[in-house]
Amino acid sequence: MKNKKMKIARAEADVSQEKLAEIVGVTRQTINLIEAGNYNPSLKLCTAICKALNKTLDELFWEE
Amino acid sequence: MKNKKMKIARAEADVSQEKLAEIVGVTRQTINLIEAGNYNPSLKLCTAICKALNKTLDELFWEE
DNA sequence: ACGAAAAGTAAAATATAATTGACATTTTGT
DNA sequence: ACAAAATGTCAATTATATTTTACTTTTCGT
Numbered sequence: 001m002k003n004k005k006m007k008i009a010r011a012e013a014d015v016s017q018e019k020l021a022e023i024v025g026v027t028r029q030t031i032n033l034i035e036a037g038n039y040n041p042s043l044k045l046c047t048a049i050c051k052a053l054n055k056t057l058d059e060l061f062w063e064e
Numbered sequence: 065m066k067n068k069k070m071k072i073a074r075a076e077a078d079v080s081q082e083k084l085a086e087i088v089g090v091t092r093q094t095i096n097l098i099e100a101g102n103y104n105p106s107l108k109l110c111t112a113i114c115k116a117l118n119k120t121l122d123e124l125f126w127e128e
Numbered sequence: 129a130c131g132a133a134a135a136g137t138a139a140a141a142t143a144t145a146a147t148t149g150a151c152a153t154t155t156t157g158t
Numbered sequence: 159a160c161a162a163a164a165t166g167t168c169a170a171t172t173a174t175a176t177t178t179t180a181c182t183t184t185t186c187g188t
Contacts, residue, residue, distance in 0.1 A: 016163080016164060016165085017164070017165065018163095018164075018165095026146065026147085027146070027147055027148075028164095028165085029146080029147075029148085029166095029167085030145080030146055030147080032165065032166065032167080033145095033146090033166095033167090035165095036166075036167085039145080040106045040107055040108045040144080040145070041106070041107050041146090042105070042106055042107070042145070042146090042174090042175080043104055043105050043106070043107060043110050043125055044104045045145090045146090046107050046110075047125075047126070047127065056121075056122050056126060057120075057121035057122050057125060057126050058120050058121050058122040061107055061111075061121060062111070062120060062121050063111065080133080080134060080135085081134070081135065081136095082133095082135090090176070090177085091176070092134095092135085093136095093137085093176080093177075093178085094175085094176060094177080096135065096136065096137080097136095097137090097175095097176090099135095100136075100137085103175080104175070105175075105176090106144090106145080106175070106176090109175090109176090
């Protein structure tokens with residue numbers, strides 16, 4: 001499933017996929033894949049993304 | 065860093081590492097490694113563990 | 129104290145996250 | 159409408175999470 005929450009949070013923070021990738025130390029493709037879904041990122045990466053976007057794990061990655 | 069929160073949550077739920085591993089579909093060693101720290105589990109696994117223990121990502125895996 | 133269950137740990141093999149490079153498409157500003 | 163930036167996506171490779179097997183140590187009930 002797509003990660004719409006992350007995409008929105010990134011838009012709110014006004015950073016491109018490329019910029020976010022640079023901040024958290026991965027490639028742009030990795031960020032793109034996470035937002036596109038069908039991907040299973042590591043906890044460390046999820047945490048880094050949250051901190052970069054001023055969100056928590058529950059806010060960006062929790063699914064009921 | 066050790067994941068003490070997860071260990072405590074598992075104790076509260078009164079399930080062994082082996083039982084939890086079985087519930088979330090990984091091996092006992094994987095659970096052990098996560099609790100021992102120096103490990104970087106996948107988001108999917110973290111989520112499965114949270115649901116098994118009735119906790120959220122922030123409660124078990126968030127670090128300031 | 130004893131035995132059994134649970135927990136800790138390690139090395140080698142396997143599965144998969146993440147990278148790289150490259151190209152196509154969409155969005156945005158002017 | 160045009161150019162530039164941003165996004166979507168793919169195949170091949172590399173890095174690393176997870177498994178498997180196996181052994182040691184702790185914990186807990188009786």
